[in-house]
Amino acid sequence: MTGKLVWENLKHRPMRTLLSNLVIGVQVTLILTLVGLSHGMIDDATRRAQGVGADIVVRPPGTAAIGLSGAPLNQRIVDGFFAKQPHVQLAVGVENQQVESVFLGLTGVDLSRFSQMSGGLSYLSGGPFQGPNDVIVDDYYADQHRVRVGQQIQLLNSLWRVTGIFEGGKLAHIIVPLSTLQEKTSNTGKISLVYLKLDDPANTAAVVKSLKEHLPDYSILSMQDLTALYNVNNIPLLSGFIAVVIGVGVVIGFLVVSLSMYMAVLQRTREIGILKSLGASKGFILRIIWVEALALGLGGTLLGIVMSFGAWWLIDAFVPIPVEIVTAWWPIAGIITLAGASLGALYPGLRAAEHDPIEALAYE
Amino acid sequence: MSDARDIVEVRQLEKVYHVGKVDVPALRGVDLNVKAGEFLSIIGPSGSGKSTLFHIIGGLTPPTSGGVRVDGSDLAAMSDAERTRMRRRTVGFVFQKFNLLPNLTARDNIAVARHIAGMDRKPDPQFEEILRLLGIASRLDHKPNALSGGEQQRIAIARAIVNHPAILLADEPTGNLDTENSKAVLEILRDLNERLGQTVLMITHNPEAAAYGHHTVHMRDGRITERT
Numbered sequence: 001m002t003g004k005l006v007w008e009n010l011k012h013r014p015m016r017t018l019l020s021n022l023v024i025g026v027q028v029t030l031i032l033t034l035v036g037l038s039h040g041m042i043d044d045a046t047r048r049a050q051g052v053g054a055d056i057v058v059r060p061p062g063t064a065a066i067g068l069s070g071a072p073l074n075q076r077i078v079d080g081f082f083a084k085q086p087h088v089q090l091a092v093g094v095e096n097q098q099v100e101s102v103f104l105g106l107t108g109v110d111l112s113r114f115s116q117m118s119g120g121l122s123y124l125s126g127g128p129f130q131g132p133n134d135v136i137v138d139d140y141y142a143d144q145h146r147v148r149v150g151q152q153i154q155l156l157n158s159l160w161r162v163t164g165i166f167e168g169g170k171l172a173h174i175i176v177p178l179s180t181l182q183e184k185t186s187n188t189g190k191i192s193l194v195y196l197k198l199d200d201p202a203n204t205a206a207v208v209k210s211l212k213e214h215l216p217d218y219s220i221l222s223m224q225d226l227t228a229l230y231n232v233n234n235i236p237l238l239s240g241f242i243a244v245v246i247g248v249g250v251v252i253g254f255l256v257v258s259l260s261m262y263m264a265v266l267q268r269t270r271e272i273g274i275l276k277s278l279g280a281s282k283g284f285i286l287r288i289i290w291v292e293a294l295a296l297g298l299g300g301t302l303l304g305i306v307m308s309f310g311a312w313w314l315i316d317a318f319v320p321i322p323v324e325i326v327t328a329w330w331p332i333a334g335i336i337t338l339a340g341a342s343l344g345a346l347y348p349g350l351r352a353a354e355h356d357p358i359e360a361l362a363y364e
Numbered sequence: 365m366s367d368a369r370d371i372v373e374v375r376q377l378e379k380v381y382h383v384g385k386v387d388v389p390a391l392r393g394v395d396l397n398v399k400a401g402e403f404l405s406i407i408g409p410s411g412s413g414k415s416t417l418f419h420i421i422g423g424l425t426p427p428t429s430g431g432v433r434v435d436g437s438d439l440a441a442m443s444d445a446e447r448t449r450m451r452r453r454t455v456g457f458v459f460q461k462f463n464l465l466p467n468l469t470a471r472d473n474i475a476v477a478r479h480i481a482g483m484d485r486k487p488d489p490q491f492e493e494i495l496r497l498l499g500i501a502s503r504l505d506h507k508p509n510a511l512s513g514g515e516q517q518r519i520a521i522a523r524a525i526v527n528h529p530a531i532l533l534a535d536e537p538t539g540n541l542d543t544e545n546s547k548a549v550l551e552i553l554r555d556l557n558e559r560l561g562q563t564v565l566m567i568t569h570n571p572e573a574a575a576y577g578h579h580t581v582h583m584r585d586g587r588i589t590e591r592t
Contacts, residue, residue, distance in 0.1 A: 001472075001479035008467035274463045277424065278480045278523075279452030281445065357424050361463065 002284075006292045009264070020260045021299040024341070027249040028304020028333045033311045034245050035329045038232050040322035046227045051170035053118035054092070054195035055204045057226050058082065061217040073191045075182075082194055085211065087203040090117050093191035095181050099155055099174065104141075106155065107172035108181025117197045118170055125149050126164035132180045135160035138168030140322075156184055246336055253300070253340025257293045261348035265289065272352050273360025282353035289349035290342065297341030301334040370433075371530055371563050372398035372421055377430035379416050379586075390416040392586040393430070398531070403557040403564045405574035408583035414567045415535060417583070421565065422455045422533045423447035435530035452481040456524030460536035462516040464508040470519040471504040474526050481527045491526055497559075498522055498552055514545030521552060525562060532556070534566040538573055550576045 010017045049057075060072045075093050082091035095108040111128050115121065121128075124139055126149035135155065137147055142165045145153070152159045160176065182188045198207060204222045211220045221229070232239045265272070272285060308325065315323045374396040381388045391413045398404050406414045419425045420432055423439055426447070432439040435454050439447060457463075464473045478484065495501045498518045508516055517537060524532055534553060538546035554576050556562040566577060574580045582590040 001476055004472060005465075005468070005476070008472075012467045270463070271465055271467075274465060275476075275480070276448070277422075277451065277457050277463070278477050279448055279450075280480050281448050284480065358419055361459070 002288055002291055005288055006295055009268070009288075009292055010295060013264075013267075016260060016263070017296065017299070020256055020296045021303050023256045024253055024297060024300025024337055025303030025307050027252040028301050028337055029307040029311055031246055031249050031333045031336065032304065032308035032326065032329055033315070033323070034242055035326050036308070036312060036323045037315070037321060038238055038242065039326050040324040042230045042232070043324065044322035046230045047169045048171055049223055049227050049230075051118060052114075052195055052223070053197060054223055055198045055201050056196040056208060056211070057221055057223060058194040058196065058211065058215070059219040059221075060193070061219065073194065075189045075191050078191070078194055081214075082196055085196075085207065087198045087200065087207050088196050089199045090197040092117050092195045092197075093178070094171070094193060094195065095178060095185070095187060095190065096172070096192040097156065097181065097185060104174070105172040106174040106176065106181070108176050108178040109171065110178050111175070114171070117195060121164075121166040121170060121175075124165045124167055126162070128164060129177050130163055131161070132177055133158070133160055134163045135174060135176045136164040136166055137162060137175075138166055138170075138173050140168045141173040156181075158184055249333075249336055250340040250343075253297060253337045254344040256300075257296055257341040257344030258347060259344075260296065261289055261293050261345050262351075264292070265348045265352040268352075269355065269360050269363040272355050273357050273363065276355065276357035277361060285353040285355075286349040289352050290345045293341045293345030293349075294338055297338045298334070300341075301330075301337045304333065304337070305330055368399040368401050370397045371400040371402075371435055372396065372565070373431070373433040374417075374421070375431040377417070377420065377432060378428045379413075379420060379425075380428045390586055391420075391427075391430075394583075394586070394588055396581065396588060398563065398565060400530075400563055401557070401561045402579065403554065403577040404566070405577035405580040406565065406567045406583060407569065407571065407574045407580055409569075411585075412583040413586040414583045416586075418533055418535050418565070418567055421531070422457060423450045453527045454530045456527065456529040456532045458517070458520050458524050458532065458534040458537045460539035462508070462513070462520045462540070464516055464519060464523075466508050469505050469507055470500065470511065470515075470522075473508075473519060474504075474523045477523045477526050483527060491522075494525065494556075494560075495522060497555060512545070513541050514548055517541060517545070517549050518552065521549070521556075525556065525560075531563045531565060534564060536567055536569065538568070538570065546573065 073093070078091045078093040082088060090113065092110065092113045097106045098104065099106045121136070126136070128136065135153065141147065147153060147162055147165070149162055149165060151162050153162060155174065182190060196207070198204060208220050208222055232242065275285060312323055312325055315321055374394055377391050377394040378389070379391040381390055394413070394417060406417065408414045420427050420439065421434060423434070423442070427440050430440065434450070437450060437454070439450070442450065464470070465476065468476065495504070498521060500515060500518045500522065503511060503515050511519065537549055537553065541549060550573055553564055553566065557564050564577070566573070568574050580592050581588055
């Protein structure tokens with residue numbers, strides 16, 4: 001009967017129900033989209049790292065897991081030191097730069113060396129660089145920017161000729177000749193990091209240990225350990241940002257439900273008096289208000305999940321950021337919303353439960 | 365009926381409302397006995413205290429002083445929660461403004477009273493007979509806004525007696541009805557009293573309506589002035 005009372009109340013004021021669901025749904029969408037973006041970014045970085053084909057990555061001191069840009073290492077260290085280490089079959093230095101946004105990486109690399117390490121890129125059209133100002137882009141970038149082979153694109157304040165479109169998932173969305181990138185970024189002879197391929201992956205731990213003895217301040221990780229570092233907590237400020245958005249979500253859920261239920265209690269004062277005259281306890285009245293708030297929260301969660309698909313589609317179509325639908329967060333977003341809704345129902349519910357039945361029955 | 369037990373016993377009942385810093389006495393020492401199976405009309409002008417008496421006997425508000433026993437229970441000694449429980453099965457209310465829940469059908473308005481009382485949703489066979497007596501069996505799936513005033517009041521009566529209360533309290537039950545529907549509702553109340561032995565206390569301004577009761581109590585200025 002409680003369910004019926006709640007359902008009929010929700011049906012009786014469809015616009016209030018719809019608007020409440022919509023506002024709650026927006027905050028659910030906000031949470032799910034942010035989580036989808038962080039997961040998409042992390043999974044994308046993991047795929048790219050694995051696609052390099054290296055066993056070890058060496059980065060300069062004080063480097064975050066994701067987002068390295070700039071070139072603080074001397075390029076001579078690649079052949080002068082790393083290539084000569086035991087078990088190292090191939091050493092490749094790259095320079096990373098961010099273009100357009102933090103999510104869009106550009107890498108300068110010696111393509112022939114990189115092909116030896118990774119097994120080569122798979123070209124969907126065109127092929128490798130033919131000149132110093134050539135660029136190859138992955139299919140994701142090409143789709144996002146409607147780029148074709150032979151077209152010129154503007155990057156780092158220069159024009160580049162697109163010679164190939166490759167299947168994404170290796171290194172970066174955009175790859176240019178290392179020497180040209182070094183020149184254009186005033187980093188001649190400098191690189192961002194070094195990838196090492198070993199004669200046998202089984203030697204990885206021993207080589208890492210040996211390198212750490214020689215270069216104690218450097219970040220030297222197996223690729224397995226590097227990808228294990230790719231999580232929300234290792235991306236500067238992201239975990240804090242997600243916590244803030246979740247906090248805002250709880251507050252929005254609380255305020256929307258509190259306001260909505262407060263208005264509902266005012267509008268239904270007489271009905272509360274009727275229920276009390278029939279012998280409804282304070283607990284019964286509180287339960288009706290609470291269940292109605294939970295129903296609004298649940299409806300908002302479902303609507304938010306549906307809207308998150310819309311947000312995913314919009315981002316995928318118009319913004320060069322990897323985004324995912326993270327279904328594991330649906331129940332989490334639901335619990336966050338229901339917690340906010342429960343808190344929001346508390347004051348209106350207690351107020352309704354405390355109504356004097358005679359005054360409530362006299363309410364016009 | 366003269367041998368029947370007293371189902372309502374009121375002794376030296378006083379009720380004072382506090383309006384701001386002013387004390388407003390609504391009842392000033394009321395004594396009243398109602399026997400089981402009696403149909404008692406309470407008549408009096410506005411402000412005479414009849415609604416306050418109705419609210420106290422119905423357990424909606426506690427008395428300031430004095431004693432009230434309904435079906436053996438001492439209301440004056442009850443807590444708010446105990447009076448709430450008492451309302452579920454001991455009293456049934458019929459109001460002037462019908463007071464049906466507007467979002468529910470007539471059937472659900474009756475069912476909610478059973479639900480709150482902790483009884484099965486489906487009324488017992490005897491109640492089906494009562495629905496036929498009330499002439500509303502075919503109107504149960506309509507919401508209040510699709511029912512006439514007379515039909516709404518009959519639904520309210522059905523809801524009030526669905527849990528077989530010891531007393532039925534009717535506060536101006538014909539106040540919002542035309543003459544024809546007023547007569548029908550009053551006859552229903554008399555039928556319930558005569559056929560089922562339902563104890564009825566009815567507040568009214570109308571002497572013709574009061575005449576449907578076995579006895580009439582007259583009230584003025586918070587006191588009972590006459591019993592006929």
